[in-house]
Amino acid sequence: MSSSSSHGRGGDSREGRGGERGGEFAEKVVKVRRCATVVKGGRRFSFAGLVVVGNGRGKVGCGYAKANEVPPAVEKAIKDGMKNLIEVPIESGTIPHRVEGTSGTAKVILLPASPGTGIIAGAAVRAVCESAGIHDVLTKAHGSTNPVNLVKAALEALKSLRTKADVERLRGVTLS
Numbered sequence: 001m002s003s004s005s006s007h008g009r010g011g012d013s014r015e016g017r018g019g020e021r022g023g024e025f026a027e028k029v030v031k032v033r034r035c036a037t038v039v040k041g042g043r044r045f046s047f048a049g050l051v052v053v054g055n056g057r058g059k060v061g062c063g064y065a066k067a068n069e070v071p072p073a074v075e076k077a078i079k080d081g082m083k084n085l086i087e088v089p090i091e092s093g094t095i096p097h098r099v100e101g102t103s104g105t106a107k108v109i110l111l112p113a114s115p116g117t118g119i120i121a122g123a124a125v126r127a128v129c130e131s132a133g134i135h136d137v138l139t140k141a142h143g144s145t146n147p148v149n150l151v152k153a154a155l156e157a158l159k160s161l162r163t164k165a166d167v168e169r170l171r172g173v174t175l176s
Contacts, residue, residue, distance in 0.1 A: 024055045025055050027051050028052045029051050030127050030147050034047055049070065050151060051081050051100040052128055055131075055134050058088045058132060059086070062084060089166070095161055095162070096113065097111065099157040108139060117137075119139075120139060125151070128150040
């Protein structure tokens, strides 16, 4: 195998580099995948990167991109993630209420936790919660363990969060 074969392992965590993009967003590489296409001369490899970006204060997004080498794939994924940012309501370091999100056959359940609990989650969902700035949360993943689907399901769940003020405004009532 060539030296490029060692690049296909996921799970490395590239953080920081915020100075390049306005300073406040941090990136976490969740997964790098290697794909091989068979051509006349042998195999030609390409790479796909899954990256979670967030400012740690309620904004988070994910990006997925492909390229012929790992660094361009990660850069493209970061750019894609910056386009797909969502706002997450955070109350005292945790989420306001229980939520569920699905993507494909992956289902993620997020539960609010008391201060000091930490982030109880697998690698993919943990990256989303840390990037969003959530400090205390309990999670459970059902079904697929595919990191791409888990990240998308976690973001889907975070999208459906509502604060008490949002619910009062939407329903036109005051809650006690």
